[in-house]
Amino acid sequence: xKKNRIIICILAxxxxxxxxxxxxxxxxxxxxxxxxxxxxxxxxxxxxxxVTHISRQAHTINQQLAQVAVLRELTGNxxxxxxxINSSTFNSMWATPYRQLLNFREMRRLGTQQGxxxxxxxxxxxxxxxxxxxxxxxxxVPFSDALKGAEGNSTPKxxxxxxxxxSIFVFLDRANDLYDLNKPLTGDDILYNANITxxxxxxxxxxxxxxxxxxxxxxxxGAIYQDKLRNMLANPVKYPLMRNNEDGATLVYTxxxxxxxxxxxxxDLSFNGQIMYSHSFIGKLASTxxxxxxxxxxxxxxxxxxxxxxxxxxxxxxxxxxxxxxxLALKRSKYFGDIMQYSEQEFLMAEAVLKGYxxxxxxxxxxxxxxxxxxxxxxxxxxxxxxxxxxKYDGTLERIIGQKYVALFENGFQQWxxxxxxxxxxxxxxxxxxxxxxxxxxxxYPLSAALYNKTNYDEVSARIGGDNLNVKxxxxx
Numbered sequence: 001x002k003k004n005r006i007i008i009c010i011l012a013x014x015x016x017x018x019x020x021x022x023x024x025x026x027x028x029x030x031x032x033x034x035x036x037x038x039x040x041x042x043x044x045x046x047x048x049x050x051v052t053h054i055s056r057q058a059h060t061i062n063q064q065l066a067q068v069a070v071l072r073e074l075t076g077n078x079x080x081x082x083x084x085i086n087s088s089t090f091n092s093m094w095a096t097p098y099r100q101l102l103n104f105r106e107m108r109r110l111g112t113q114q115g116x117x118x119x120x121x122x123x124x125x126x127x128x129x130x131x132x133x134x135x136x137x138x139x140x141v142p143f144s145d146a147l148k149g150a151e152g153n154s155t156p157k158x159x160x161x162x163x164x165x166x167s168i169f170v171f172l173d174r175a176n177d178l179y180d181l182n183k184p185l186t187g188d189d190i191l192y193n194a195n196i197t198x199x200x201x202x203x204x205x206x207x208x209x210x211x212x213x214x215x216x217x218x219x220x221x222g223a224i225y226q227d228k229l230r231n232m233l234a235n236p237v238k239y240p241l242m243r244n245n246e247d248g249a250t251l252v253y254t255x256x257x258x259x260x261x262x263x264x265x266x267x268d269l270s271f272n273g274q275i276m277y278s279h280s281f282i283g284k285l286a287s288t289x290x291x292x293x294x295x296x297x298x299x300x301x302x303x304x305x306x307x308x309x310x311x312x313x314x315x316x317x318x319x320x321x322x323x324x325x326x327x328l329a330l331k332r333s334k335y336f337g338d339i340m341q342y343s344e345q346e347f348l349m350a351e352a353v354l355k356g357y358x359x360x361x362x363x364x365x366x367x368x369x370x371x372x373x374x375x376x377x378x379x380x381x382x383x384x385x386x387x388x389x390x391x392k393y394d395g396t397l398e399r400i401i402g403q404k405y406v407a408l409f410e411n412g413f414q415q416w417x418x419x420x421x422x423x424x425x426x427x428x429x430x431x432x433x434x435x436x437x438x439x440x441x442x443x444x445y446p447l448s449a450a451l452y453n454k455t456n457y458d459e460v461s462a463r464i465g466g467d468n469l470n471v472k473x474x475x476x477x
Contacts, residue, residue, distance in 0.1 A: 039111035039119035040187030046103040066415035083435040121178035158460035161474035233358035251337030276323040282306030310430015338411040343372035347404035373407035440469040
C-alpha cells in the first residue's frame with residue numbers, strides 16, 4: 001500500500017512538472033533571437049570572417065610567393081619562399097572559404113525569397129568574389145555541385161576554371177542589374193554602410209570594379225571576354241566604377257570586438273618575428289624613395305635591409321643577421337581588410353587603355369592609381385614620387401604592374417595572381433630554391449579532397465595533367 005502511494009505521488013509530480021513546463025514554453029523563446037533569418041543577418045559576420053581568413057593566409061602564403069617577404073626559419077618543411085610547401089598550405093584556402101561561400105549562397109536564397117534585390121545583388125557579388133579567390137589559387141574546383149551536402153551530395157564534381165569564370169560573369173551581370181539605388185539595406189553594413197540609401201551605389205561600383213579585375217585576368221582567353229570588357233568600359237552609365245578611395249571595398253576595422261584587424265590579437269612573433277621583407281621588395285621601394293616604406297618596414301641602423309629569397313640555409317649568418325620586418329603598428333591598422341582598392345581599379349584601367357580596350361589616358365589612370373594608394377596610407381603629396389625616374393609613366397605594362405604590385409601590399413593573393421598573369425615583376429631565383437626554381441603556378445588540392453572525394457579528385461587530376469604545383473591554371477595557359 002505504501003508502495004502504491006509512492007507511485008501515485010511520483011506520477012502526480014511528473015504530471016505537475018509537465019504542466020508547468022508546458023506553461024513555460026513561451027518564456028523559453030529569446031525575444032531577441034532570430035527565428036526567421038533574413039538575408040541581412042548573413043552579411044557582416046560572413047564578410048568579416050572571409051576577409052580576415054584570406055588576410056591571415058595571404059600574410060604567409062602570398063607574401064612569400066610574391067616575394068614580398070621571406071621566412072627566416074632555416075629549418076622546416078614549409079619554406080614557401082623556397083617553393084618547399086607542405087600540405088597544410090594546400091588546406092588553408094579550402095575549407096573555411098567554402099563555409100563562407102555557403103553563407104553567401106544562403107544570403108542570396110533568402111534575398112531572392114524575400115524579394116530584396118539589394119541583398120540578392122550583394123550575395124551574387126560576394127559569391128563571385130570568393131569563388132574567384134578559390135579557383136585562382138587551385139584551378140578547377142567544385143562550384144556548381146559544391147555546398148550540396150544537405151541534399152545528399154558530399155562528393156561534388158570539379159568544374160573547369162572556364163566554367164567557373166563564365167558563371168562568375170553571369171553572377172556579376174545579374175548583380176549589376178538588380179541593385180535598387182533608391183532603397184537602403186535593412187541591416188547594418190560593415191563594408192559600405194549601405195543602410196544609408198546613397199551608399200548602395202558603392203556596392204554597385206564595387207561589383208563592376210570586380211568585373212573589371214576578373215575580365216582583365218582572362219582577357220587573353222578569347223574574344224568573348226575581350227568584347228565583354230570593351231562593352232562594359234564603353235557604357236559607364238550602366239556599369240559605373242569606383243570614383244575614389246571612399247568607394248574602395250575595404251573593411252575599415254573598428255578594432256572594437258568583434259570587428260578587429262585580422263592580426264589584432266596575434267602574437268608579435270607570429271606576425272613579424274620570423275617573416276622578414278625580401279631583399280628585392282625592400283630594394284624596389286628604397287630605390288624610388290617610396291614614402292610607404294617607413295609605414296610598412298622597420299629600419300636596420302639608418303636604413304632598410306631585406307633578406308634574400310631562397311638564401312642558402314647552410315650559411316649561419318642569415319640566422320643572426322638583422323633584417324627589416326613588418327612594423328607592429330600594422331597589427332592594429334584599421335586599413336588591413338582589403339578586398340579591392342580604388343587604386344587597383346585605376347591600374348586596371350591604365351592597362352585596359354594601353355591594350356586598346358577603351359579610349360583614354362593610361363598615364364592619368366596610372367598616376368591616379370599611385371596617388372590613391374599613397375592617399376590610402378595617409379600620404380597626401382604624391383608629386384615627388386610620381387616624378388621619380390623609375391616611377392614616371394613610360395608606356396609599358398611592366399611599369400604599370402610594377403607599381404600596382406606595390407599598391408596591392410597585403411591585399412589577399414592579388415600580387416601572386418598578377419605575377420602569374422603578366423610575368424611582372426620578374427621573380428628572383430635564390431641558391432636554395434626547390435621545385436627546380438620554378439615558381440608555383442597553383443597550390444595543390446588539400447588531402448581531404450583526395451581522401452573523401454576520390455573519384456572526382458582522380459578525374460580532375462587526370463584532366464589537368466596531375467595535381468602538382470607546376471600545372472598552369474586556365475588563364476595562365
